[in-house]
Amino acid sequence: MSQSQRHIISILLENEPGALSRVVGLFAQRGYNIETLTVAPTEDETLSRLTMTTIGNESKVEQITKQLNRLIEVVKLVNLTEGPHIERELMLIKVKAVGAQRAEIKRTADVFRGQVVDISSSVYTVQLTGTSDKLAAFIEAIGPSCVLETVRTGVSGISRGEKVLSL
């Protein structure tokens, strides 16, 4: 049995009511795990693009992609992790920022190429984009104890080069 790994599955889905529930329901029904899920319409408004990350060994992920392909509304599907790809996740994070902390958090945000997008007397809200690892590293760097709230979009991804996922 091969090792469990994180996979990014990207799906072109008919933009119809109920389509998303079939995808999500499939994971619950068959005992698969969803780590992150992000979905929005594409430039073609009849299609949604859905990106999900899941963890499993090779045969499990193969079964997941096959089961997803059985859904009538799944138009196309790619496992991005099988080839070179770009992945991004956006995080908004509220951190305690008082006294010397204020400069330190700003410096750390700069290092991670984040931006402070909102300020109050005791709180900074930082916006950060990158791989999931990078976002986790930022939280580690500022110290989890000063984190008040985080919200992450989940992973979006696209393959490198000329390969495209389209009709």
Added chain:
Amino acid sequence: MELLSGGDMLVRALHDSGVEYIYGYPGGSLLHVYDAVYKQSHVKHVLVRHEQAAAHMADGFARATGKAGVVMVTSGPGATNTVTGIATAQTDSIPMVVICGQVPSHLIGDDAFQETDMLGIARPIVKHSFRVTDPVDIPEIIAKAFHIAETGRPGPVVIDLPKDMTMPNERFEYNYPKKVKIRSYSPPQRGHSGQIKKAVDMIFEAKRPIIYTGGGVVLDKSSDKLRELVDELGFPVTNTLMGLGAFPGTDERFLGMLGMHGTYEANVTMHHADLIIAIGARFDDRVTNATGKFCPDAKIIHIDIDPSSISKTITADVPIVGPVGSVLDDMLALIRSSDETIDAEALASWWKRINDWRPRHGMRYDKNEDGLMKPQEVIEAMYEATEGKAYVTSDVGQHQMFAAQYYKFDDPNKWINSGGLGTMGFGFPAAMGIKMNFPEDKVVCVTGEGSIQMNIQELSTCLQYGIPVKILCLNNGSLGMVRQWQDMNYEGRHSSSYMESLPDFVKLVEAYGHVGIRVTNRDELPQALEDTFNKYNDRLVFLDVKVDEKEHVYPMQVPLGSMRDMWLNKTERT
């Protein structure tokens, strides 16, 4: 240009889809549609007594013909009552179109009277589902529903139809699409030629081959091609519970059913094979036993239209995704045009080994001397009485296994059972659906006193429409399969497996206007069968046959073992 109401369009579209019968039950949200049904004569409605039976009737029809059966039920409880029937069809890949009424659109989400989220409830047990949001779409949705239900790996499709989509006074242009196109749905049409070539190479190299086929061969109507392949190769064949009849049960090359209650020779031949050619079968847990111990020497060719069936439980060496019939055609052509031949010498010695295993087969039983019959001998007698040509439906349990083992099906689409989901209450309505469409054929429901009571209300439907099916009830006064497991694994503690307070079935069926015959002794059976199939040929006959409650189904694979690990009877193990 013809203008039709939504209700009229629905009925017209069903007619244009080739539908003769719909099975259903009316209710508030469907009254406009039922009025549309009333006003025409092409599409006939069959009123069941419980919606679950409507789904099983449609299912029986579909299994016998390959065409989608149609169910029509009202919103709320009408819809939810079909759930077991839909799941039964989904598990066995049976085409079905289920039209569910729904409360008017403006009430959806308000917890209105008889409102339920049928699309949500049915989502995990359908191939696809639709909600009608504009009456103009009705013909196209119906056409798409049939297309999806019947092509690729078949399955049930649910259509949620809010009442305001069918208003009699709102009329629209009717357009039934000549051709259905769904951009995200294109089932495979051919197998990959490179893979087929690899498979044929393996066939030529094989020393100990076996062909293992399932319901997919029946569904793709490829039984003739399977027979051609076996004629060409001379390999042994085994069928799954769902695949019986795809290859003649009386043929010398047929080893019987395989799996949990399969024959000794089928399971042992599988175990020792060096090549398994799996055709339209899915290596289900009732076939493989422990997957880690499954057929250690075998290379596997797996032909299936659904890629998700391939390498799901057992890894295939040569997967071939495609329709069974087309792949078999391509394989046959390649085999016939090849310079190579199969290894005849190896095959002869393989057959010698198989024929040595055959006498050990576990499908034997001893008859009681006191005249109390074993269930097996009842099936054998019914096989003789119907000359092996009946449509046989079954419920679920011991009687199902005995029917599968002892009725030798020579033709596909004749053995109709809920193999995957294991739905008690399936057999009787399924038999009704078949009999209505094949009035000249013998249709027998093999059942038990437990299962038959799960849809016995349909005796009333049979009287209304004159559906003379034959019900063969193997009455052992207990839930036999449950009891068997309790005997084997729970030291005979028969927890809730004893059917106390059974009705007098003869009186019951007579009350419904049919014929009941009770058989308690072997001597009475021949006359009872004679009366059932001749004297009362045009009547529904309920044959209540008392059988030995102590009998177990054997052979039976030992749990967590390999294919060949079996109990052959209560005391003998392989």
